[in-house]
Amino acid sequence: MKALTLGEIVAALGGELVGDASLEITGIDTLEGASPTTIAFLANPRYRAQLETTRAACVIVAPEMREVAGARGAVIVSAQPYLYYARLTQWWVARERGPTAAGVHASAVVDATATVDPSASIGALAVVEAGAVIGAGAVIGPHCTVGAGASIGPQTRLSAHVTLGAGCRIGARGIVHSGAVIGADGFGFAPDGDRWVKIEQLGAVQIGDDVEIGANTCIDRGALGDTRIADGVKIDNLVQIAHNVRIGAHTAIAACAGISGSTTIGAHCTLAGGVGVAGHLTLVDNVHLTAFTGVSHSVLKPGVYSGAFPMDDNASWEKNAATLRQLYNLRNRVRALEK
């Protein structure tokens, strides 16, 4: 990356610089990995000891760390060092990457009835089907498929190999990573004797603004009515969002989670890795699920919920797991003893 000075950083992002504004910075790093030409940050108190050993040219710190961090070299003081670091990465990337060149790659297959904003970029071998709309500054990566009548908002970026199904919509400033499939059919069948009869999925997927969707994540179209992802939702890799799910604004869902059909998740929730939520449930706002929790009933009270089996050495686990299968009897035996 091109070097820039500490002075340029605070000019762009604010914060109070204590140190030499002309010091050149060539990159961003952790305290542990930093070199004399990189900038690091201290956000989590448990890394405080690394202040003494880091080689960083400058450290972004909270006001209470100004003295101790300043004693070793340049600091940028910010009320929220982690947020400052996030903004620094964005500014850095924007500066390095520059705007993607607008236009349609010669190898892309864009239907004559699609509407592509002149400032959008359509990558190599992408397919944009009939009636699709690609907004201003949007970037469609190589090998993406944008289905008939689908719509992509301004500044939204699709990495390579994204599938956006027919009639689905994603808002502005979204990011969709490779292999994500938005708008496949929901999993719906009616039993007919001992066979399954497909229920055609007539809805679509509606995704708000500022949504990020991880690699190989699936968001199915609704059976009747749409699957809806509100503004600011962040979804990690390999997540399954079934038909007619609704996710409230600014909820974050970590990798390998799965949400079954017609469930509504509130706003500002967090689902950790591997969480599963059954269908037709309601989770209110501000529900936080720890890793591997399986949710089988609605959660109507904000809070932190858990449900993972504790890991143990295999021999202990075998004994405890076997006993667990007699737990109800054990309780009855305790009751009998109590009487």
Next chain:
Amino acid sequence: MKALTLGEIVAALGGELVGDASLEITGIDTLEGASPTTIAFLANPRYRAQLETTRAACVIVAPEMREVAGARGAVIVSAQPYLYYARLTQWWVARERGPTAAGVHASAVVDATATVDPSASIGALAVVEAGAVIGAGAVIGPHCTVGAGASIGPQTRLSAHVTLGAGCRIGARGIVHSGAVIGADGFGFAPDGDRWVKIEQLGAVQIGDDVEIGANTCIDRGALGDTRIADGVKIDNLVQIAHNVRIGAHTAIAACAGISGSTTIGAHCTLAGGVGVAGHLTLVDNVHLTAFTGVSHSVLKPGVYSGAFPMDDNASWEKNAATLRQLYNLRNRVRALEK
């Protein structure tokens, strides 16, 4: 969608219409979401109260609901309203969508030795390798890869970005959603001291008729002999089917489930979301696994099986999970008390 009349619906799908046959219908919806020009259905008794508030032009109901539903407007009476609804969606979509135009898109790369039925459709930028066979009326979506010698049966539809590996076969009337990978190598290695030596996977994948496979689902080719999915199986998104697994007819597998190598699942089973089945097991017909169940031994008796940790508020979970690690000791203490 184009409007059609209630009379046209019952003419096509049967059922008894009580009401005005000339009433025009513009769409299908839930009781809750219906408008005065849409048709809805009542299949689950717990939604019965919605009959009083729905704005639907017509409701599909079971015979026992004829009176109460008929009191509010037009009804179609069917012995199986949910199945009727499924068939209505299929008929509706067939009517709207019409047949996909036959032919090979100019941008597709089809090997000269592949056999493509003249009535099949090969989408933009698809790849069909040497010796592959594409059946009558089959639809290969954009960006699909059909490997050498693979075979796709009549009327089967592949969405965008499907990979069908060399020598793999899918039967008639199948549906494969985007990102599914059929025929990647199974995960097989022999230890050689402290290294792993790859076992080449010499089998293929054989998929029957009327099978649906979800987005980003993986079905690996067999190590020796083939992985086999029987007729009528329905598989959701992000499911892992390992090498040499066999799935019996009309079994349904929900999202995020995983089945390890050489396991045989019977017919008419259901695996809920997140279920995992270990390798080299046998599950007989009519086994039903609830969400998140891990199966570590064969199941030789039909029935419903479960194994998920119950969710709780985090504080309670922490106490119970910690105690769980002493459960075996607790049982011994109860035994001692009993003596």
Next chain:
Amino acid sequence: MKALTLGEIVAALGGELVGDASLEITGIDTLEGASPTTIAFLANPRYRAQLETTRAACVIVAPEMREVAGARGAVIVSAQPYLYYARLTQWWVARERGPTAAGVHASAVVDATATVDPSASIGALAVVEAGAVIGAGAVIGPHCTVGAGASIGPQTRLSAHVTLGAGCRIGARGIVHSGAVIGADGFGFAPDGDRWVKIEQLGAVQIGDDVEIGANTCIDRGALGDTRIADGVKIDNLVQIAHNVRIGAHTAIAACAGISGSTTIGAHCTLAGGVGVAGHLTLVDNVHLTAFTGVSHSVLKPGVYSGAFPMDDNASWEKNAATLRQLYNLRNRVRALEK
């Protein structure tokens, strides 16, 4: 496959042949599935009874089985029959498949600044972006995307639809299956009030030699510094490897596992299917996790660890799971009884 003789097999792979060296072999199979012209192996003692019924022309066996197996027909004696079988499959496939034709398919889009070794093969409709390097004998499958500045080592094979992100590197003799996404952004956000602010992921992914990566598996790029997969690691399908994870040499990870950010897994570990590991943990070498285990703290001692809820019939499970939520109270009641 083309027939070959037992003599040719031992000439190529070693082992002691007891039997007719001119016997022609047309394939490799299991003991159970073998025919009079195929070769099978006996590696696991529990299949020993199949020796009596197999129709195999020849069986690969350990020295202690020489007599009993030899009594029924030809045998190849090897100290490690399973390893012998693995090498036989490799030799067989190399012989059948032959080298992939070198060169760039006419439909591929290769940037003028990319470096493609003349002996490499670039498949139909692949995209190789600016500055990427493709090593000698590497095979890039159809529809692959190799990002700007990415690097693929000699003899490495990418199946169809693989995404290798900008600046990511994979070493020699690797195998990457379809739909794998290497180098998507890690899942990193800083809270800003009630919104999330993206942390740009500035690192890449570094993958060693002899690594195999399964279908639809995701390996995210690092936030700061790189995600690192050491030599000889084997990763199955639908696995999630988050940003800045480090996986030690020759570790094997089965399907549907997930490893959260900044966790370090040692060498020679095995993670069974569905395992989840929380972030910022350390697992030492030779840790083995059984299926569905959730790891929430570091594991500093080699060994076998477990944590799955035992499956039961649904009625028993319901009673035990409900009681589990009172386990801590139950323990206190036992304590009270003891007093």
